[in-house]
Amino acid sequence: MTTAQPQIKGRFTTATIIKRFDFTREHFKLWLKPAEPLSFQPGQYCTIGSGGIERPYSIVSSPREPLLELFVELVPPPVGQLTPLLHNLRVGDTVTMRPRPKGIFVLKPEFKNHVMVATVTGVAPFVSMIRHWLESPSGHPMFAVLEGASYMDELGYDDELLALAAKHSNIKFVGTCSRPQDPKNVGWKGEVGRVNALVEKYVAQWGFKPEETCIYACGNPQMIEDVKARYANSGFHFEEERFWKDD
């Protein structure tokens, strides 16, 4: 007896994997070439699928880049459904793709300071926003990315963001590891502890005023809840993108 594969309903197109980079056993980047041109705003997500299962993924690349870049974390089976399938894909394989990226988690240009708080893959939309701004800078925004992970090798874009921070006075990056004693974090010289516990310290240190500042939080729902609670009734504007529902 064969098990029926779930069928994707509605209009979809495909995308081919052009490049893949695995940087831990569970974290990988994919560069996709969509069969149809895709237009999106930095911060939006695309919906891809395989084996009849679809999930949203925030886009890392800027709209002007020729390939669509994604940062994916494997959720091992039996919990994860799509990511074990994506993890098995190789260059040349295809995924299904919904033709229109979506989402309202985009840069709020009315603010001067953009505090971007992420857990691991939650950094994706922020990288897209910053790359996009760098391609055609306008105004004087301040981008401050705070990214947390259990292990230093999961941060994914710390090299790029640190290099940008060294070159541009309006870009800041703080990486933090929540398990500093773990042998996998030997040599880590950055912050330690959970990223949500560090936001207030850095916002105060940078002197960001509430009325000029938008705090964005993306990724783990518990991190988002905590940052949101810390800034409730504070005058700071708050935006969020939860990657999954809290149990």
Ligand SMILES: Cc1cc2nc3c(=O)[nH]c(=O)nc-3n(C[C@H](O)[C@H](O)[C@H](O)COP(=O)(O)OP(=O)(O)OC[C@H]3O[C@@H](n4cnc5c(N)ncnc54)[C@H](O)[C@@H]3O)c2cc1C
């Ligand atoms: C708007 C949006 C953007 C997203 N962008 C990304 C992205 O850029 N990169 C990315 O990897 N994922 C992203 N996700 C999550 C993604 O859609 C999938 O849920 C995830 O890849 C797991 O898929 P799955 O089918 O293997 O497991 P699912 O069936 O989707 O999830 C099963 C369970 O795994 C847990 N879970 C899901 N994701 C994670 C995770 N990253 N870490 C730990 N536990 C998790 C949750 O408890 C969830 O209920 C995004 C989600 C949303 C809503």
